[in-house]
Amino acid sequence: MILTDSTSTAELRVFLNELEGEVPEGLFQLSKLIDLDLGDNVRLGGTIPETIAVMQSLKSLYLPNMNMTGTQPVGLFDLINLQSLHLHSSSFSGTLSTHFARLSNLDEVELHDNNFSGTIPDGFGQLSYLGRLVLHSNALTGTVSKDICNRRGKGYFDLNFLTTDCIDEVSCTCCDECY
Numbered sequence: 052m053i054l055t056d057s058t059s060t061a062e063l064r065v066f067l068n069e070l071e072g073e074v075p076e077g078l079f080q081l082s083k084l085i086d087l088d089l090g091d092n093v094r095l096g097g098t099i100p101e102t103i104a105v106m107q108s109l110k111s112l113y114l115p116n117m118n119m120t121g122t123q124p125v126g127l128f129d130l131i132n133l134q135s136l137h138l139h140s141s142s143f144s145g146t147l148s149t150h151f152a153r154l155s156n157l158d159e160v161e162l163h164d165n166n167f168s169g170t171i172p173d174g175f176g177q178l179s180y181l182g183r184l185v186l187h188s189n190a191l192t193g194t195v196s197k198d199i200c201n202r203r204g205k206g207y208f209d210l211n212f213l214t215t216d217c218i219d220e221v222s223c224t225c226c227d228e229c230y
Contacts, residue, residue, distance in 0.1 A: 061083070061084065061085045061086070062084070062085060062086040062087075062088075063078070063081070063084060063086070063087050063088070063089075064086065064088040065088070065089055065092070066088045066089065066090040066091045066092065066113065067090075067091045067092070068092055069092065069094070070089070070092040070094070070095040071092075071094040071095060072094075072095060072096075073095075073096060073097040074089060074096070074097040074119075076097075076100050076102065079099065079100050079102050079103040079105075079106065080102050080105055080106075081106065082105045082106055082107060082108065083108055084106055084108060084109055085108050085109060085110050085111070086109075086110060086111040086113075087106075087111070087112055087113065087114075088111070088113035089113065089114055089117065090114060090115040090116055090117065091115065091116045091117075092116075092117055093116055093117060093118060094118060095117050095118060096117060096118030096119055096120065097118075097119060097120070098119065098120055098121035098124075099114070099119070099121065099123070099124050099127060100124060100126075101124045101125065101126040102126065103124060103126045103127055103130070104124075104125075104126030104127075104129040104130070106130060107129075107130065107131070107132065108132060109130050109132060109133055110132050110133060110134045110135065110156075111133075111134060111135040112130075112133060112135065112136050112137065112138075113135070113137045114137065114138050114141065115137045115138065115139045115140050115161065116139075116140045116141070117140075118141065118142065119138070119141040119142065119143060120142045120143065120144070121143065121144070121145075122143065122144060122145030123143070123145065123147070123148050125148075125150070127148075128148060128150035128151070128153045128154060129153075130154065131153070131154065131155065131156065132156055133154050133156060133157060134156050134157060134158050134159070134180075135157075135158065135159040136154075136157060136159065136160050136161070136162075137159070137161045138161070138162055138165065139161040139162060139163045139164050139165065139185065140163070140164040140165075141164075141165055142165065142166060143162070143166065143167060144165070144166040144167065144168070145167065145168070145169075146167065146168055146169035146170075147162070147167055147169060147170075147171060147172050147186075147191070148172065149172045149173075149174055150174070151172055151174045151175055151178070152172070152174030152175075152177040152178065153174075154178065155177075155178060155179070155180070156180060157178050157180060157181055158180045158181060158182050158183070159181075159182065159183045160175070160181065160183065160184050160185070160186075161183070161185040162185065162186055162189070163185045163186060163187045163188050163189065163214065164187075164188040164189075165188075165189055166189065166190060167186075167189040167190065167191060168189070168190040168191065168192075169191065169192070169193075170191065170192060170193035170194075171186060171191055171193060171195055171196070171199070171215065171221065173196040173198050173199070175196075175198075175199050176196055176197075176198025176199040176200075176201065176202055177198065178202075179208060180208060181202065181210055182207075182208075182209065182210060182211045182212070183210075183211065183212045184199070184210060184212070184213050184214075185212070185213075185214050186214060186215045186216075187214040187215055187216050187228070187229075187230035188216065188230055189216065190220070191215060191216055191220060191221055192220050192221060193221060193222070194221070194222040194223070195213070195215060195217075195221060195222065195223040195224070195225065195226065199213070199225070200223075200224060200225035203225045212227050213225060213227055214226060214227060214228040214229070214230065215229065215230070216229070216230050217229035217230075218230060
């Protein structure tokens with residue numbers, strides 16, 4: 052089957068299929084796609100292109116346990132409907148963008164087990180629906196901000212789960228788990 056932007060596919064889930072090679076850039080141009088899950092295809096790789104910005108309907112992006120590389124493209128932060136972002140257990144790198152605050156509908160962010168560096172952006176504390184933030188096993192440094200810690204709680208709209216590398220690299224007074 053060939054998918055085009057005129058295809059009315061709402062979900063594309065091909066996780067755990069032993070896919071190999073590069074993720075076709077065209078997958079990141081399907082503007083009507085709501086859920087994209089390519090996870091757990093460890094021999095499938097590539098980068099997230101800037102063209103991801105056209106995926107304005109996207110609510111869930113699952114690219115974990117893959118051979119993905121590169122940095123977070125600026126276009127990722129135009130996906131204002133995005134609720135779940137799972138990019139963990141790959142080889143993404145660079146600093147975490149300050150533009151995460153633009154993704155106001157995010158409720159899950161899992162970026163652990165990558166090569167991200169720098170500090171944890173304060174913008175995560177501005178995400179009023181964020182319930183899960185998993186950042187451990189990267190090269191992050193600094194301090195988890197008061198804005199993020201102030202979002203901690205057990206209510207529906209509270210930050211319920213937070214991990215970082217707070218044993219050595221990151222200072223965190225509110226983390227659930229330290230690595």
